[in-house]
Amino acid sequence: MTDFEDQLRQLSRQVEDQLATFEERRAAIAEAVGEGKSADGMVTATVAAGGVLKRVAIDPRAMRLPSETLGETVVEAVTAANADLAKALQDLSTGTVDVPALMQKLQLPPELRKVMDDFQKRASDIGYNLDKLRRDMESDRW
Numbered sequence: 001m002t003d004f005e006d007q008l009r010q011l012s013r014q015v016e017d018q019l020a021t022f023e024e025r026r027a028a029i030a031e032a033v034g035e036g037k038s039a040d041g042m043v044t045a046t047v048a049a050g051g052v053l054k055r056v057a058i059d060p061r062a063m064r065l066p067s068e069t070l071g072e073t074v075v076e077a078v079t080a081a082n083a084d085l086a087k088a089l090q091d092l093s094t095g096t097v098d099v100p101a102l103m104q105k106l107q108l109p110p111e112l113r114k115v116m117d118d119f120q121k122r123a124s125d126i127g128y129n130l131d132k133l134r135r136d137m138e139s140d141r142w
Contacts, residue, residue: 015119022126025092029130032088036080038073045077047085049133053078086137093130 029049037044042062046055056077062070 015116018123019119022123025130026126028092029089029133032085032092034081034083034085034088036077036082036084038076038080040073043070043073043077045074045081047078047081049085049089051082051137082137086134089130089137090134093127093134 032049033054034047035044036047040062042059042065044055044057045053048054056074058070058074062073065073
């Protein structure tokens with residue numbers, strides 16, 4: 001095996017490892033949920049990615065509250081759940097693939113360079129979308 005082939009094999013392993021990490025993060029993001037409670041603890045809410053409200057639990061004592069107060073309490077719990085989800089998504093979106101550093105290790109032939117450029121674009125797009133999702137969650141734009 002030539003030195004170039006060895007470097008290419010090593011680079012390929014690094015790219016495969018980073019793609020596997022991306023896939024694990026993507027799956028974790030898809031399954032991420034946030035949980036929140038109202039300040040009085042009478043309402044709990046669970047939200048999933050995309051702001052999907054999965055569950056609301058209301059303590060029977062809260063049913064005695066005026067409807068407006070109960071509504072505000074539910075909103076408080078959902079807001080807390082969205083904040084919890086935003087934090088979880090932020091934790092999951094840390095770390096990126098440093099494609100330029102990988103490419104500097106090795107002078108690639110044009111066809112492999114194109115594959116790596118495509119990979120870098122996809123990795124950048126994923127990073128952008130994760131960052132946008134995190135910003136949207138933080139600003140409650142669901």
